[in-house]
Amino acid sequence: MKCVVDYGKCTGLGICESLAPDFFEVNDDGDLELLKEDIAPDELQAVEEAVAGCPTEALSIER
Amino acid sequence: MVDSTSRLPTQPRRLVVVGASLAGLRAVEAARKAGFDGEIVLVGAEPHLPYDRPPLSKAFLDRAVAGEGLAPPPYFRTAETMCELGVELRLGVPASGLDTDRRVVLVGDEEVAYDALVIATGAQPRMLPGVEGLAGVHALRTLDDSIAVREALEAGARTVVVGAGFIGSEVAATARKRGLEATIVEALPTPLVRATGREMGAAIAALHERNGTTLRCGTGVRAIEGDGRVERVVLEDGTTIPADLVVVGIGVVPSVGWLAGSGLTLDNGIVCDENLWTGVPGVYAAGDVANWVNPLLGERQRMENWTAAAEQGAAAARNALDPEHARPYGTVPYFWSDWYDVRIQFVGSPDADEVLLVDGDPDGGSRWVALYRRSDRLIGALTVNGQGEIMKYRGQIMKRGSWADALVFAEKRRELARQKAAAAAG
Structure with missing residues (x-):
């Protein structure tokens, strides 16, 4: 499973970073950086919460 | 013999969600994601499909982008997607009553029966008295409000915002971005104290003056005047400000009027426990209307932000459908605001x-x-x-x-x- 960011939608609000900090980090310019793509089974819940928590619906999981 | 009407059926077959904004939508989606295959009814007061509110005071108000036109309404889902979710939509008529003994919600002349109920009716803006019928005076809560405000901005309105909270500040910033005159009037000496504390409220408010918006604190509004259409705002200190558009952003009150006599405990919204349960079998609340115990901060709170609405909607639906395994909802509140x-x-x-x-x-x-x-x-x-x-x-x-x-x-x-x-x- 892979985590995918739609950078056309993302505005760097950062909720994902607080829910899954191993995957997401907003940098000083306010842009989201995907720290890793591959999701291990024990990481899935955190990434799913990040996907659900994104106000711009910019995140998805490719299964 | 057990009175069956006072207990939740062990397997709810019919979920009713009242309130078709973010929390209501997320309730519906979470129910399906959890595998609920019974009936779902989504009741909404507005005629619109669920839409996103944060853009209404931000990007939606912006000037047309060359080649793209004005921003389209920020609908969350298409009618087809809602249909695929297997949701019966009842839009355009508000719920007007709740009978928790018979488990029915009154919508217009109809009774909508539920096994499990999620209430997400949100909040409605406070309005200044005496402005009914005066064109050009708006709250900013709904898509229709935002469309009206945008039309006025497009026409080059001299803008006065009443209330220096986040919504009003965003509107003023948008007006300035369009090169229009913008004034914010705030009755309190310092804005944003409730949201950010005194020191930071003053510091953030200073951004307005730096960006060419006039901010007048510590004086209330005496009258909003005009002949059919707003022409000026008169302050308590006698100052008169010419205005073509007045946006009133003085806070919201939870939309609980329709629940009078329902037996739910109403006090600054619907009083819930940490599971978002109202204490009445089968009835949960979510979003701006829910006053619940946030276990993460150990405080009773009522949120008015996007994140809480989204998460509470989902949590309330999951708990309503499986109360025996209900889980507390805790959050570290988060909000954002874009100015200039x-x-x-x-x-x-x-x-x-x-x-x-x-x-x-x-x-x-x-x-x-x-x-x-x-x-x-x-x-x-x-x-x-x-x-x-x-x-x-x-x-x-x-x-x-x-x-x-x-x-x-x-x-x-x-x-x-x-x-x-x-x-x-x-």
Whole structure:
């Protein structure tokens, strides 16, 4: 499973970073950086919460 | 013999969600995601499909982008998608009553029966008295409100905003971005105290003057005058401000009027436990209308932000459909606001013993970070153009991090920034 960011939608609000900090980090310019793509089974819940928590619906999981 | 009407059926077959905004939509989607295959009815007062509210006071109000036109309404889902979810939509008529004994919601002349109910009716804006029938005076809560405000901005309205909260501030910033005159009138001496505390409220409000918006604090509105259409705002101190558009942003009240006599406990919204349960079998609440115990901060709270609405909607539906395995909903509150070229972000609670600036400088600067201490714990954080910082503190508050650790972390971040700056300078 892979985590995918739609950078056309993302505005760097950062909720994902607080829910899954191993995957997401907003940098000083306010842009989201995907720290890793591959999701291990024990990481899935955190990434799913990040996907659900994104106000711009910019995140998805490719299964 | 057991009175079957007073107990929830062990397997709810019919979920009714009242309120078709973010919390209501997320309730419906979470129910399906959890495998619920019974009937779902979504009741909404407005005629529109569920739509996103944050853009209504931000990007939706902007000038047309060349080649693209004005922003389209920010609908969450198409009618087809809602249909695929297997949701019966009842839009355009508000719920007007709830009978918890017979388990029915009154919608217009119809009774809508439920096994499980999620109430997400949100909040409605406070309005100034005496402005009914005066064109050009708007609250900003709904899509229709936003369309009307945008039309006025398109026509070049001289804009007066009543209330220096986040919504009003965003509208004023948009008007300025369009090159229009904008004035904000605030009755309190300092804006945003409830949301961010006194020091930071004053610091954030100073952004207005720096961007050419007039901010008048400590004076109320005496009258809004005009002949059929607004022409001027008269302040308590006698000042008159010419206006073609007045946007009233003086807060909201939870939409609970329709629940009078329902047996639900109403006090600053619908009183719920930490599972978002109202105490009445089968009935849960979510979003701006829910006054619940937030176990993460140990406070009773009623949120008015996007994140809480989305998460509570989902949590309330899951708990309503499986009350025996209900789980508490806890959150570190988060909101953001976009003004001019500045993004303001806040996490946690502003109810603090100390507010400490740990980076940047509000005096003249447009980037800073402030931390909020309660006892020996980090309880809140505010950043202005500190997108790279804010969520690191949200993570610490979630883990109930200490104040001492937060200060050590803040120093590390400053050191890292210094190193980066030095490297960039070569």
